[in-house]
Amino acid sequence: MSRYWSNIVEQLQPYVPGEQPQLAHPLKLNTNENPYPPSPRVQAALQRELGTSAESLRRYPDPASSQLRAAVAAHHGIRPEQIFVGNGSDEVLAHVFVALLKQAQALLFPDVTYSFYTSYARLYQIHYQTVPLDDALAIRIDDYPAQNGGILFPNPNAPTGRALPLSEIERLLKRNTESVVVIDEAYVDFGAESAVTLIDRYPNLLVVQTTSKARSLAGMRVGFAFGQEDLIEALNRVKDSFNSYPLDRLAQAAAQASYEDPSWFADHCARIVASRERLSGALTQLGFALIPSSANFVFARHPDFDGAELAAQLRAQEIFVRHFKLPRIDQYLRITVGTDAECDALIAALRALLAR
Numbered sequence: 001m002s003r004y005w006s007n008i009v010e011q012l013q014p015y016v017p018g019e020q021p022q023l024a025h026p027l028k029l030n031t032n033e034n035p036y037p038p039s040p041r042v043q044a045a046l047q048r049e050l051g052t053s054a055e056s057l058r059r060y061p062d063p064a065s066s067q068l069r070a071a072v073a074a075h076h077g078i079r080p081e082q083i084f085v086g087n088g089s090d091e092v093l094a095h096v097f098v099a100l101l102k103q104a105q106a107l108l109f110p111d112v113t114y115s116f117y118t119s120y121a122r123l124y125q126i127h128y129q130t131v132p133l134d135d136a137l138a139i140r141i142d143d144y145p146a147q148n149g150g151i152l153f154p155n156p157n158a159p160t161g162r163a164l165p166l167s168e169i170e171r172l173l174k175r176n177t178e179s180v181v182v183i184d185e186a187y188v189d190f191g192a193e194s195a196v197t198l199i200d201r202y203p204n205l206l207v208v209q210t211t212s213k214a215r216s217l218a219g220m221r222v223g224f225a226f227g228q229e230d231l232i233e234a235l236n237r238v239k240d241s242f243n244s245y246p247l248d249r250l251a252q253a254a255a256q257a258s259y260e261d262p263s264w265f266a267d268h269c270a271r272i273v274a275s276r277e278r279l280s281g282a283l284t285q286l287g288f289a290l291i292p293s294s295a296n297f298v299f300a301r302h303p304d305f306d307g308a309e310l311a312a313q314l315r316a317q318e319i320f321v322r323h324f325k326l327p328r329i330d331q332y333l334r335i336t337v338g339t340d341a342e343c344d345a346l347i348a349a350l351r352a353l354l355a356r
């Protein structure tokens with residue numbers, strides 16, 4: 001606190017990212033990163049962009065990320081004008097809050113969800129109301145009041161991993177036509193159905209995605225929004241009032257190369273899904289109760305062991321999982337799906353802890 005702070009800063013509730021431990025070999029299953037390096041085409045593209053002298057870095061990057069948007073448009077079978085690009089989907093979401101979700105009525109999002117939503121609402125002084133998940137920690141479309149200034153949730157939800165079928169999203173869109181519906185698809189590639197296929201039919205639908213998870217580019221910070229042109233224009237108006245060059249040259253080249261390698265993408269998503277099922281089976285055998293996951297993480301609790309305590313004991317062994325000290329979910333661990341070897345190491349450590 002300082003007398004120089006603005007009122008806004010005093011009232012912020014900053015997001016706390018998962019720990020990035022400065023250790024030589026942590027077993028890092030706490031921030032839903034991909035355990036595999038990105039497509040080899042990414043590395044080749046980075047080398048091409050840098051050349052021998054990094055000459056291209058003298059110049060500003062393309063402010064519109066045109067080549068990247070063309071590659072992403074081809075992947076989704078949509079037009080480049082239906083795509084907004086930002087510095088990670090976090091930045092995309094921030095612009096969405098200002099451009100579309102700051103309305104007279106309250107923005108609605110689940111009580112258990114990505115905690116950055118609350119941070120953005122505070123930062124931009126947006127009135128919001130949370131809608132409780134049901135007892136199984138599932139989103140229920142019917143619980144969202146008709147009067148609202150916008151609806152936002154991840155599908156699959158985070159940190160539960162539970163997905164809604166596309167038919168439920170469409171049911172919501174049919175009912176809720178007066179405000180924007182934002183579906184945050186950070187984890188969609190691990191088994192949920194994308195709503196990008198619906199953007200032509202629903203003018204109030206905006207879908208947000210990232211390259212951080214399924215494309216293994218968390219370090220590059222590239223995210224997208226997909227929607228009809230007037231929604232995208234609103235985002236561009238905010239972006240060009242904030243930072244004209246949100247993506248540097250390397251990020252644009254890397255993300256574009258990733259979209260040009262569909263077989264790497266399909267193969268690695270399948271690997272993670274297979275490892276998730278294997279990990280889920282092993283945790284169940286140890287007595288954990290799991291929420292069915294369509295993401296690259298599982299959300300698990302043990303009936304006989306405290307969640308915070310388990311996370312702390314794992315951490316003492318340099319094994320990092322995420323624990324949220326929040327109502328309703330403080331007994332759960334959110335565990336990122338690593339390689340099979342990483343998951344085996346986690347299971348061995350948990351087995352020893354539970355046997356103590």
Ligand SMILES: Cc1ncc(COP(=O)(O)O)c(C=O)c1O
Nearest residue numbers: 088089090114154158186210212
């Ligand atoms: C639900 C959800 N949305 C968005 C993000 C942001 O991803 P990024 O900013 O890396 O694109 C995350 C990151 O963990 C997330 O869990």
